[in-house]
Amino acid sequence: MRDAYHEELAGIGKQLVAMARMAETAIEQATRALLETDLDLAQHVIAADGTLDAVHHDLEERALELLARQQPVATELRTVVASLRMSADLERMGDLAQHVAKVARLRYPTGAIPAEVCDVIREMGQVARRMAARTACILTSRDVRMALALEGEDDEMDRLHRTLFHHLMDTRWTHGVETAVDVALCSRYYERFADHAVSVAKQVVFLVTGERAADYIDFGGTFNASGS
């Protein structure tokens, strides 16, 4: 019975890693579609999100079955419940990549991103992609140090978000309101993508150390790593 349990739990763990990798691919491709105004790639990202959603639903069913049949307690119970939360975070990361792709599709063939902010958006895309890749590693390795370091990446994302807003508010901004709103919303999508990656990392820290990082479910909060 316990063997079956651990096998099932390992299966769920593998699904989480696969979801993180899908989110990584999605945000990388969405960023490319946005910057290179590539309609086909945008469509591909939008369609591919269905797969991530399907894995999420499958994981939920498996987790519920596992809870019902194996009735885990203590650490094992927390692992299953945390997996449900992490799955919801990863599914949402896919949605946010899809939102970026939808902006790319909406503004095809003109393009949504003016030249002077392309570099910042590219960097946001790189940080987001890297955070998703590290999330996959953290899920596999359960490396607490790496999980805590993800907070630093998130600070970088917040810095880029502020930089972008400075561009938008600059009196020299000549691209009008529509483009400013597109850029602001994309920036918000990247920022939220990063928040969800941090949320997954916090849950791994909690599972390994037993210490709850402050407000780990409050995606908007600060990652308080004290004592863990």
Next chain:
Amino acid sequence: MRDAYHEELAGIGKQLVAMARMAETAIEQATRALLETDLDLAQHVIAADGTLDAVHHDLEERALELLARQQPVATELRTVVASLRMSADLERMGDLAQHVAKVARLRYPTGAIPAEVCDVIREMGQVARRMAARTACILTSRDVRMALALEGEDDEMDRLHRTLFHHLMDTRWTHGVETAVDVALCSRYYERFADHAVSVAKQVVFLVTGERAADYIDFGGTFNASGS
């Protein structure tokens, strides 16, 4: 044992209702703070979100304890797991109200919302408040018809969101980029608030009918009420 179980589950149910009411108050006050540039009220909403977060964490702990001690199966298990999800939705609704209040605080005393879009924002605030209030009713009554009707409210929110964007994109918009970005982000916060209310309603439908509304966890999806 079963009595204790139902008592605990009822306690969790009451917490969910309390959270929905807190979210209702938060979005009502945040909207007022935004439209009346009321700094004190904005600060109050921002501070009060801590209470909603605390209830969310408490509910999570209670749900985990209940899973560990009572080891529910079937419907009861699904109810506890759905409660965890609904709690996360309601906590997020509080965050989004807080975001609106933060925009009010940031633009004090000038005000963030130009006169010609005040009515739309006011209406978004009213729809959001009403959706939170109905969410509280749905959680108490488990009224499937009312839960399904919440989709209609969400359509109204989406319509308001589009109306607001038409204002922003209008060539007669004279308030510049900063204000346009503030308005666009607030609009997004209201829209997401409504999505989370719909997500709670979908989970109630699922618990009562056993039928999963299509993609009930995909907040961006259409509420497919077929057969339920």
